[in-house]
Amino acid sequence: MADPKEVKRLQELAFEMRKKLINLCGSYDGIVHIGGDLSMTDLLIGLYHHGMKVDPTDIKAPTRDRFLLSKGHGAVCMYIAMCLRGYFDYDEIVRTYGKLDSAYGMHPCKIQLPGVEASTGSLGQGLAIAVGLAFSARQKKESHRVFCMMGDGETCEGEVWEAANTAGSYKLGNLIGIVDRNKQLMTSLDGDYMHLEPYADKWRAFNWDVVELDGHDIGQIVDALDNLPPVTNEKPTVLIASTIKGKGVSFMERNVGWHAGALSNEDTQKALADIEADFVKVRSVAQ
């Protein structure tokens, strides 16, 4: 079981991160993919602040775990998770986000922002790249893992399943997929048009080990990350995290209109109040 102190620390970080996301969304003169940012916030906190071996002072360390954000439109969420870990400066992100010559934009660019493992944003491409990283690590007998965060919507892309097929066939046990299973696409809910279920069975059919969890329960996230199989495992692993798009903000949760958007001052305050209330609820359940 996860250490309660560690869970509390991570919950506080997730709360901090949501506030930073909302404040950035409120201050930026354009749209932010806030819905899917809020759905993977707890997962990214779990990864960058607990599960992954990373060192912001040595971003090229060969031993580091690799992280790929296949759902690249969630870049800002990754920037903030990394900034809380000491990679980047939050004020600089807020000051320059989306502006000319900024390193911080809507989709992550590794050339402009060292520390990011790969440039992503074209949906469905991340897993194949992660498979390449995993092949390389195994061949060089390196012991790190490769983590690839996907949105469930992007797993409509065929390339995801081509890559899943390869990873399963070649038994890449050092590859960990994470699906932010918020059951929404950009413009519809899962089931309106596309039916993604039986979702876990699809991954199992491609010879992956599947762990299903609540992607907003930090304790479950910590447990899942603490109990990953060794890199020599005969199968890759996918964590299918059930999440809520827009998590923590009443008017965004499960609302197709909030895949992405901008926030007025008034709605920023309302969103911050919601997040505070949600955090109080999380803390009271924990105690």
Added chain:
Amino acid sequence: MKMTFNFGSFLSARSVMGDTMHELGQKHSNVWALTADTGGALVAFKKDFPDRFIDVGVAEQNCAGIAAGLALEGNIPFIAGMIPFMTMRACEQNRTAICYQDLPVRFIGTGGGLTSGGGSTHNAMEDIAIMKSLVNMTVLSIGDPNMVGDIMILSMDYPHPLYIRLAQGKKDRMLYEPGTFTYKIGMGITARDGKDATIIAHGEMVYVALEAATALATEGINVRVIDMYSIKPLDKDLLYKAVKETDNIVVLEDHLMDGGLASTIADAFVDGNIYPKNFKRLGIPQVYAGFGSGEEQRAKYGYDDVATIAAVKKMLA
């Protein structure tokens, strides 16, 4: 300049590629071979370096993505495959996963132009237009089979994405005696000198151009032939020199006339404000061609040696 036009001799570019892959695999521990179920020529590599050989099955997009991942870790992945699927099915992966990140992935494609014999699904008449439009991508088209090996070795020091177009790759004409030329990305070869006109070709069409030049010589017409194997970057100096010295330019290629070498050369005329007196392009018109050998189709669509001879004579008339 020493040259051998050994019209009778053939060699398989695919087997040269396979042999060179094996050689590179031995010398460089970061060389990988990838294929989407078309790795027949990679048998030796597969046998000796199984942990650096990946066959992804019929999944070209995935193949490109995995190559990107390998290259991000300091490896040099070579993808061997059929051109239409390598360049079109995986076009966006080539662009976004590989070229955007400027990764040293090598693409070696077979079945250039109408040589595949498979009909329009397998013909490759758009690949140069597509690949040259990708920022950071280098585009080479090679006819001489030995040159394939030399270029692959040369590519080990090249830090960018690189596309090598081959014809069918099963039976390729040897144009140059091995060791005659030092190849370089961004350089063309004067395969035959001449002053009356210049035929510029790439890939297996260089041999056709040389045949046309030989025939024209019997009529006293002295034609230069340039093997413009480096399409992007283009050897503009060699091009402008040919314009200045011969003033008549014919481009011969097994590719759509729109978007291939001829278009690249026309762009260079505009950019350099240097124009020949006569310019004619011979290649595939706007058509989805049917079945038949590459030679038969070249004759049908008007870009064989007969058409080339006629085009040169018309310019000089």
